[in-house]
Amino acid sequence: MDYLPLFHNLRGKRCLVVGGGAVGTRKAGVLLEAGARVRVVAPQISAELRAHPEVEMIEARFEPAHLDDAVLVIAATNDRAVNSQVSEQAQARGIPINAVDDPELCTVIMPAILDRSPLMVAFSSGGASPVLTRMMRGKLEAVIPQNYKRLAAFAERFRETVKQRVTNPPKRRLFWEDVLEGVIAEKVLTGDEAGAEALLQQRLDSEDNVLHGEVYLVGAGPGDPDLLTFRALRLMQKADVVVYDNLVSKPIVEMTRRDAERIFVGKKRADHTLRQEEINALLVRLAKEGKRVLRLKGGDPFIFGRGGEEIETLAAEGIPFQVVPGITAASGVASYAGIPLTHRDHAQACVFVTGHLKDGTMNLDWELLARPRQTVVVYMGLHGLDTLCAKLIEHGLPDSTPIAIVQQGTTQNQRVLTGTLATLPAIAEREKPQAPTLIIIGGVVTLREKLSWFHPQGTA
Structure with a gap:
């Protein structure tokens, strides 16, 4: 360990900054945030720094007398000779000195700071790589949010x-x-x-009373782990038990806490490991055992995810819960397929619909779906594709209307099949796309050829 990390109380203490340019201004600002009494010495002082009347400003070249009563010194000029003089004089008086981007002249290093006062985190590479320390701070920003x-x-x-x-x-x-x-x-x-x-x-x-647990209803997005929200990641690391669906990708499940119990509840088409009522009861039981339960659902839990049914049960049982939205498949998958859901030249409206109703039928509002100049996104519609295309044509959409099937969108298994209402059923029969899939209908599908940007490994 080259440096011992310490946190200094500078409130009301005199600190000297030598240099009145952009770097000196930035360092003075950090010291002011820490409550220090700041003195700046420089032949020229920035207008931004002059906007702080609480700063003592001395327009002159550095002199040893400027160190009087200082407990910390920062040399922030662009002249190494001046910075070296400041360092030599400060060390002679036993005052900690930081020379910006010059470790040889430093007795202390200014770290990259993550401020969640009163929680503070500081990063330092001992001057070896300031850029790396800033990058590490950025990573931790995601783990420790402002709240x-x-x-x-x-x-x-x-x-x-x-x-x-x-x-x-x-x-x-x-x-x-x-x-x-x-x-x-x-x-x-x-x-x-x-x-x-x-x-x-x-x-x-009543210290012996065990509080009820809590349920976190979290949207895992369409598959790519990079699309998870910061809040989702935080709760995934806190849960004692993870209850997850078939639509949650394996890499996302692996990001949950290593020692958490994992319970798979299925939810494939016509193949449910647990019925919805059993899942609801499971969440209640686990929470009443005092556990923190992560209910991890593909996409967004409130868009064809049955999240509303689950929290209705939790609310009725008095179980605390919170809901974390996820990027729904319509948005995420369409984006990765290069198909904008709305476009001024093609669609002024967008409709989400499930192709698999609670009773197993595909009895949809066909007149609504067959309106022109809109995009229709169909969840769970692959097995009813023939009926879907035929009904839309029957209710007025031209058989030349563009349509796409996106297989396992946002993942490395993504595949996009395009055609028209007349041709896509035969294409799907030949290509046999694998669930989960999303169907997108409308003129926006024609933009894919120009806007496609995501190319899974091994594809062109």
Whole structure:
């Protein structure tokens, strides 16, 4: 370890920045955020820096006297000789010195900072690669979103109360782990601090009571793991149990917590490992056992995902839940196929419809679907393709209307078949696309030839 990472309290302390250009301005801003009293010395000082009247500005070349009463110095000029002089004088006085992008002149390194005050994370490569440290900070931005500020502040607010009520240190640690990983934390992160405080008080009043678990109804998107939301990823790493469908891709399932129990509930066409009512009951039972349950569904849970049915049951049973939207297949798959769902020259409306109704029929509103200048997206329509095309033609759409089948869209198994209402059934019979598929109907399909951009490995 080349550097010992420390967090300094600079509130009210004098800090010196030598350099009044863009870099000096940026460093002064960071010090101001930390509550420091900032002095800037430079022959010329930027207009942006002058907009801070609380900064002491000295328009002059650096002199050793400028170090008086400083507890930290930053050399931020574009003249190495000046930076070297600043470093030498600061070290002679025992003052920590940071020379921007010049580790040889530094006794301290300014890290890349992820600020979730009071939670702070700092990254440093010891000056070896500032770009890499910024990249790593960017990655962690996805894991620790802005609302973690609330959680850290909530924990700070109740720290002393919990310490007084839970006097055994090991038990107190377990208490906080449960709070910061469970329902209470989720309420804070979603803005319900009043509800979180009530649950925390309930837990303190009866420490032996086990709180109910919670269900996270999470949309996994159409297949590509890169399309998951930050919030989905966070909850996937927290869940004790994962209940997932056939439409959730294997790489996404593998991103859930390694030690979580995984329960596959099927949901293929006409082949359900568990009936919907059994899945609803399973979610209730697991939550009442105090577990954090991730209900992972392909696409978006509220678009042909039966998410509404599941949370109706949870609400009736008093089970806490939250819903995380996902990119629905219509949007994600169409984008990866190079087919815009709307376009001023082709479609001013877009209709989503399921080709497999609850009773197993395909009894749809054909007059609505056969209207011109719109895009129709059909979920679960592959096995009724012949009926779909015939009915649309029967109700007025030209048999030359463009139509596409997208197989396993957004994944490396994506394949797109295009044709017309008259020709696509025969094409599908010959090519035998594999579920899951999405059907897109309308003039926008003709744009695919120009707009196709996603080419799975091994395809042109």
